[in-house]
Amino acid sequence: MLMLIDTREPPDDGEGSRPEPWLLVALAWFFPWPAIIIWLSVASRFLDGWFGVAAIYLAIGLAAWRGLRTFPANGLSDNRQ
Secondary structure (H helix, E strand, C coil), X not given: CCCCCCCCCCCCXXXXXXXXXXXXXXXXXXXXXXXXXXXXXXXXXXXXXXXXXXXXXXXXXXXXXXXXXXXXXXCCCCCCC
16 A cells, blocks of 8 residues: 655744743753653652652653653644654
8 A cells, every 4th residue: 555645844834842941951951851750750669658659740740741742732733743
C-alpha cells in the first residue's frame, strides 16, 4: 500500500513557542528533565509517609507536564508529525 506523504515545509505563522520561565531554564542546565523525574521516583521509594507520596506525585506531574509540552498548541490537526 502506498501512502501520500506531504513533504512540504509548513508555513511559518510567526507565533513560535512560548519561552519557559528562567527557573526552569536554570534547572535544565543542572539536571535534564528525565533525570529529575527518575530521581523523584527513586526518592519516593526511600522516603517515608507523605514525603514519599509527594515525591511520586511530583514525578508523575512533571512527566505529564513535560509530555504535554511536546504537543503543538493547536493539536495534531495540521497534518504534521
